[in-house]
Amino acid sequence: MALYQYVCDDDGPFEASSPIGTAAPRRSCPACSGEARRVFTAPMLSRASRPAVAAIERAERSAHEPEVVTSLPPAGRRRPAGGQLSPAQRRLPRP
Template sequence: MPIYEYHCPRCKVYEIIRGMGAAPAEDTCPTCGQPARRKISAPHVSRTGTAAFQLIDSTTRSASEPDVVSGALPSTGKGAAPVYSTNPLHRKLPRP
């Protein structure tokens, strides 16, 4: 929901959160009760070129449009499983 700024002649500037297009041109000040006019202010626009935004966008898009993968899985180049221990007794243990 957007934040609208109002300028009261007595209390200065205050903000109100209202629905899009539901903010009147004049409102009563919550502090003093005098009429306040709505200010035109700059919107808060996110920087869409950041890596975080691109990650969020690709995650949202992949929920409904997953990437199609064709072909085999890439090979790591190793033929055998890696050796975790050189102790010969560990070879007798069950493997996951």
């Protein structure tokens, strides 16, 4: 199934799912039942991992909708400054 984007003149854009290659050029709007036209957008192709994509999306959202922090995180969740080194990092010279 693929997601296709349509635009209603009254209610704006919405997405509809259809099998690849079967999207109609027009579809009824789910909000007002009026006619909406299909618009072509860039495909969502990515070679990034799921956590990386989630981090990028969070960063994009925070530009317009920043999360409000009301308190410090609990002390138990903080990591020490040195942290655990990976085996490859243990062999590096230390200052």
